[in-house]
Amino acid sequence: xKNKTEIVNIFTRKTLGLTLVLSAAAMAFAQExxxxxxxxxxxxxxxxxxxxxxxxxxxxxxxxxxxxxDEKGQYKLQLTPGSYDIAVEAIDYKKSSINKNITxxxxxxxxxxxxxxxxxxxxxxxxxxxxxITASAAKPYKVELDKKTYDPSQDIVSKGGSLQxxxxxxxxxxxxxxxxxxxxxxxxxxxxxxGKPSSLLxxxxxxxxxxxxxxxxIERIEVITNPSSKFEASGTSGILNIILKKSxxxxxNGSVVGSLGYFPRTSLNTxxxxxxxxxxxxxxxxxxxxxxxxxxxxxxxxxxxxxPKIDPIPTTQAGIDQIPTIPAHQLQxxxxxxxxxxxxxxxxxxxxxxxxxxxxxxxxxxxFEGDGNELVNTYDSFYKYTGDTSNLWKPMNTYTxxxxxxxxxxxAFQGDVGLDHKFDDKGxxxxxxxxxxxxxxxxxxxxxxSVDHVLSVQDITRRHSVSKTVIGKADxxxxxxxxxxLEAGYRLDINNNTYDNFxxxxxxxxxxxxxxxxxxxKEMFNAFYLQFKSKIGSFxxxxxxxxxxxxxxxxxxxxxxxxxxxxxTKNYNNLFPSVFLSYDIAKNNxxxxxxxxxxxxxxxxxxxxxxNYVNNQNIxxxxxxxxxxYVDSYEVGYNLTKKKFTLNPTLYYRHATEDTKMLVYRxxxxxxxFYTKPENxxxxxxxxxxxxxxxxxxxxxxxxxxxxxxxxxxxxxxxYATIDRDGLAQTxxxxxxxxxxxxxxxxxxxxxxxxTLSVQLQGFYRGGQxxxxxxxxDMYALNFGASKTIWKGDGTITFNIQDxxxxxxxxxxxxxxDYTRSSFMQWQPRQFSISLTYRFKxxxxxxxxxxxxxxxxxxxxxxxxxxx
Numbered sequence: 092x093k094n095k096t097e098i099v100n101i102f103t104r105k106t107l108g109l110t111l112v113l114s115a116a117a118m119a120f121a122q123e124x125x126x127x128x129x130x131x132x133x134x135x136x137x138x139x140x141x142x143x144x145x146x147x148x149x150x151x152x153x154x155x156x157x158x159x160x161d162e163k164g165q166y167k168l169q170l171t172p173g174s175y176d177i178a179v180e181a182i183d184y185k186k187s188s189i190n191k192n193i194t195x196x197x198x199x200x201x202x203x204x205x206x207x208x209x210x211x212x213x214x215x216x217x218x219x220x221x222x223x224i225t226a227s228a229a230k231p232y233k234v235e236l237d238k239k240t241y242d243p244s245q246d247i248v249s250k251g252g253s254l255q256x257x258x259x260x261x262x263x264x265x266x267x268x269x270x271x272x273x274x275x276x277x278x279x280x281x282x283x284x285x286g287k288p289s290s291l292l293x294x295x296x297x298x299x300x301x302x303x304x305x306x307x308x309i310e311r312i313e314v315i316t317n318p319s320s321k322f323e324a325s326g327t328s329g330i331l332n333i334i335l336k337k338s339x340x341x342x343x344n345g346s347v348v349g350s351l352g353y354f355p356r357t358s359l360n361t362x363x364x365x366x367x368x369x370x371x372x373x374x375x376x377x378x379x380x381x382x383x384x385x386x387x388x389x390x391x392x393x394x395x396x397x398x399p400k401i402d403p404i405p406t407t408q409a410g411i412d413q414i415p416t417i418p419a420h421q422l423q424x425x426x427x428x429x430x431x432x433x434x435x436x437x438x439x440x441x442x443x444x445x446x447x448x449x450x451x452x453x454x455x456x457x458x459f460e461g462d463g464n465e466l467v468n469t470y471d472s473f474y475k476y477t478g479d480t481s482n483l484w485k486p487m488n489t490y491t492x493x494x495x496x497x498x499x500x501x502x503a504f505q506g507d508v509g510l511d512h513k514f515d516d517k518g519x520x521x522x523x524x525x526x527x528x529x530x531x532x533x534x535x536x537x538x539x540x541s542v543d544h545v546l547s548v549q550d551i552t553r554r555h556s557v558s559k560t561v562i563g564k565a566d567x568x569x570x571x572x573x574x575x576x577l578e579a580g581y582r583l584d585i586n587n588n589t590y591d592n593f594x595x596x597x598x599x600x601x602x603x604x605x606x607x608x609x610x611x612x613k614e615m616f617n618a619f620y621l622q623f624k625s626k627i628g629s630f631x632x633x634x635x636x637x638x639x640x641x642x643x644x645x646x647x648x649x650x651x652x653x654x655x656x657x658x659x660t661k662n663y664n665n666l667f668p669s670v671f672l673s674y675d676i677a678k679n680n681x682x683x684x685x686x687x688x689x690x691x692x693x694x695x696x697x698x699x700x701x702x703n704y705v706n707n708q709n710i711x712x713x714x715x716x717x718x719x720x721y722v723d724s725y726e727v728g729y730n731l732t733k734k735k736f737t738l739n740p741t742l743y744y745r746h747a748t749e750d751t752k753m754l755v756y757r758x759x760x761x762x763x764x765f766y767t768k769p770e771n772x773x774x775x776x777x778x779x780x781x782x783x784x785x786x787x788x789x790x791x792x793x794x795x796x797x798x799x800x801x802x803x804x805x806x807x808x809x810x811y812a813t814i815d816r817d818g819l820a821q822t823x824x825x826x827x828x829x830x831x832x833x834x835x836x837x838x839x840x841x842x843x844x845x846x847t848l849s850v851q852l853q854g855f856y857r858g859g860q861x862x863x864x865x866x867x868x869d870m871y872a873l874n875f876g877a878s879k880t881i882w883k884g885d886g887t888i889t890f891n892i893q894d895x896x897x898x899x900x901x902x903x904x905x906x907x908x909d910y911t912r913s914s915f916m917q918w919q920p921r922q923f924s925i926s927l928t929y930r931f932k933x934x935x936x937x938x939x940x941x942x943x944x945x946x947x948x949x950x951x952x953x954x955x956x957x958x959x
Contacts, residue, residue: 124169125196131164131179132201138164139204142181146193147446149174155368178446179204186516234730234739238315238332239263239783243306245841247851247876247889254304254333256893259874262783262797263314264331265835265857274316274328275743275781275799275835279691279751281326284333285507304435305360307348307928308375310336316743316781317669317687317724320620320635321566321578324667324690328722328745335437336362336375345931348377352924356381369443376436383431388424389914391763398484399817401476411478415761416487417816420472431461439507447513453506460500467493469708471763493540493708503530518570528560552704553593561585575625578635584616588695594704604651605701611646612695622669629675637667641692645715647700657700659715665690683728683741691751693717697769712768720749720771736786743801747775752807752827759814760821760909772827773807791843799835805862825907829862847880868902887928897921 127146131139140162148154150173158168172193179187179202187204233240241261243249249256259266265273272280313332315322322330345363350356360377396419405411439453469491474484509524538550566580594606622635641663648656669687676682696703696713703711728741749771756766779801786794807827815821836856843849856871876891900917 124171125193126167127170127193127196127199128165128167129199130201131160131166131181132203133184134203134205136201136203138162139181139184140164142179142184142204144202145178145180146170147176147178149176152369157366176446177202234737234783238313238318239739241312241314243309243312246839247841247849247878247891249306249876249891253306254309257306257309257312258331259855260837260839260853261312261314261331262795262837263316263329263781263799272331274314274331275745275777275779275801277328277745277747277775277777279326279328281323281330282333283330285335286332304333305348305358305377305379307346307360308335308362308377308435310334316741317685317726318689319633319671319687320622320637320667320669321580323582323584323616323618324637324639324665324688325692326689336373343931346928348926348928350924350926352922354382354384354920354922356922356924358926371441372438373440374436374438376434376438378432378434381431381433383429383919385427385429385916385918386425386920387427387914387916389421389912390423391421391910391912393418393420393910394908396474397816398474401483404480404483405478411476414476415816416476417474417484417761418471418763419474419486421763422470423467425465425467427463427465429461429463431459433457433459447515449511451507451509451511453508455503455505457503458501462499463495463497465493465495465497467491467495469493489542490544491540491542492544493538495536495538497534497536499532499534501530501532504528518568518576520568521566523565524563526560526562528558528562530558530560532556548596548598550598550704551593551595553591554703555591557589559587571625574627575623578620578622578624580620582616582618584614584618586612586614586695588612590696590699592701592704603704605649605654606704607650608699608701609648610699611644612698613644614692614695615642616640624671631673631675633669633671635669637669638664639667639690640664645698647715649701657715661718663719665721679732681730683726683730685726685728687724689722689724691720691722691747693719693751693769697751708764710764710766712766714769717751717769718749718771720747720751722747735788737784739783741781742779743781744778745776750775750805750807752805754809754811754825755905756811756823756825757813757909758811761814761816761818770809772809773805775806776804777801793841795839795841797835797837800832801834802830802832803860804830823908826863829860829865831861832858833860834858849878851876851878864906866904866906868904870899870901872896872899882929885930888925889928890923890925892921892923894919894921 129144131142131144133139138160140160142160142164143157144160144166145157146155146168148171154171154173155175156168156170158166160166170193172195174190174192177189177191179189181204184204184206187202189202191199193199233242239262243257243260246257246260249260255266258264258272263274271278272282274280311334313330313334315330315332316328318324318326318330343363343365345361347359347361349359356379358377358379360375360379362373362375364371364373366372396417398417399414401414405414435455435457437453437455439451441449441451443449471489471491473487473489475487477483477485479485505526505528507524507526509522512521514520532555534552534554536550536552538548538552539546540548540550561583562585563583564580565582567578569577569579571577588611590608590610590612592606592608592610594603596603617640618637620635620637622633624633625631641661643659643661643663645657645659647659667688667690670685672684674682693714698715698717699713700715701712703713723746725744726741727743728739731738750773751769752772754766754768754770754772756768757764758766779799782796782798782800784794784796786796788794805827808824809827810822810824813821813823834856835858837854839851839853841849841851853874853876854872857869859869860867872894873896874891874893875895876889878887878889880887897917897920899919900915902915903913905912905914
């Protein structure tokens, strides 16, 4: 591997260079100015702390400035004399505007602002969508009508880690040892970045993509278990919207985070922003190096061993060699080490054309690359035909070693442009955006396999894929009266994925030519939605309808001359209604009821025939006839917020039809080759309780917990064709029917030892699940973190250990009439890391008085404040 210190050198130079450029630019704005001060108060003449006060110069926009009030409602700044429009905004208050002529230094007096008319929990303004119900900004998660928002800034355990590490701590979300993300026991989760599908997450990059997004660049995660009609309908178990950081503070602000850990993992990331007058600039970038080690083992026992009748008995050795062996037992263990490097940078700006119109432009580049080495040891017991009439079938044992070396790389680009316009100050808004994305992925493998130390098979695999995406959106909001709003919008998604697969092998695989193929996958979605929300007294409601028109085209060309090309077209037109109801029982006490219909569109990767040749023992075959599955989701929730605790239980019921399940089978019972293929099979029903709570019994002790307890019932029986041991065609069946209870538990405790030092313990438990053919065992883990604030609040040093007792592993038992298999996999063993964060906030320090508060608090919503 290349010298990893070059990552540090590159980003250190870039960070220092940008700091000098922005500092020089800030000095260019220096002119002869006067000291201006004032106070913001409410109608009771009480000070309003942390209000935003914007001075817009009528003659020259470059002379405009903004400031935040301190805890006493006071502010101070320097302005060039002239005529200014002064706009005051604060949480729970109406926006106020006034014109003032600044002639020189002095105090302009007190400006009064009015509170919002409708308030709920602890004075927080409530809307049906996008407004937080929980009151305290210090809470790690907040409950809204149609989503929960998780703030990772208080999560010590994931500091210096990746998106995958953050997701392991998010309520209602589970991350398996192989990186599979699920919500409420279902893995069909739709990922969004800043509200849009993103090339950051690639086409089919899985856990690699989750690890390429640094935790330090994530501002919050929106968990949308039952999305409204305003959101796209994909993702039957819900949506995870990853919001990346964009600072809104005045002046130049930023942070740099570096971390070291084991297994060897290093990273350096920076978040920079500069806000002056009508411009807000930001740049986030970073890089890292990680090593992973995956261990797995399995034991397979084959049942109902019958020996084929050989008539006539071959008289030559050549005839004997053509008779297959009969599998009896197999032991297999493997170790896979991967070495990954990732780099990413995003930059953009927001420009306020006027007080009502702004444009934004963002560009990002992400790349990750690496290599891996997997060693698989296999011990087979089987019966071999001998030709000896006294002992026709002789038990034999073989040892097989497979050595796989892979090289992979991914490069993604994305550009976004948007326009936001406010028609008035009453909430009539229009937002349009366009996103262009491209993702290129290569995965090359070289496999050597030896039997009893003699080289027998050599495989070469080359996989190349490119994804191009265009997303256009328009959203319009129209207030109707004081308590109602109409929302409408349109969305266009155009995706074009190409797959080029090449396989060369010395094995005797009759399908190998089909794995040399080229596939073009094109899909276009047109979506329209209309949504109305209103409030009558304590009762609020929101109803919506979304129409999605889908067109999918697949062109598959196999290099096998005996396999004709496939040209498939699929069209869908579906309506997706949603209903959200809420009732305020009392202050801080609310009932929420909602319903939505969702769709699970098959991934393009799942619809490509013979799409992935893993090795000569495990083959993934796509299903071009795979159809979407649909889910009707119902929820009844309750939200209670008090000073020291919050409680949010939700009862839910999900009914999925045409559910997609993975069929694992052997097309030839005389061999040990397993095929995996997705199919639409039966229904999946889940009814459960999703409980989230926080409890702060003392100022130095905080608890956050979640529990998901559900009953599941799956149905589905399918059949597949196989060749039995006599060489005859047979039809076998697989039954996916099963029912039972399962649980997901998480508990997070944080102790503040002093004003600058906190420690955190986090544990989780995932219960097992059973079907007729599978028994998935339970799993648990315990994590630890410690955080120390240093340098007068400008720095934080963090230490954490993931999986203290090394118990995070997945154990599964599979049963069929043909075989029984037990398997265990540990995707990541115990890890630890230490990270250092430095924050530079020159702009904030100049324009805001120093707060005399606990520097370990996060009240200022800083990028990387302490956990308490």
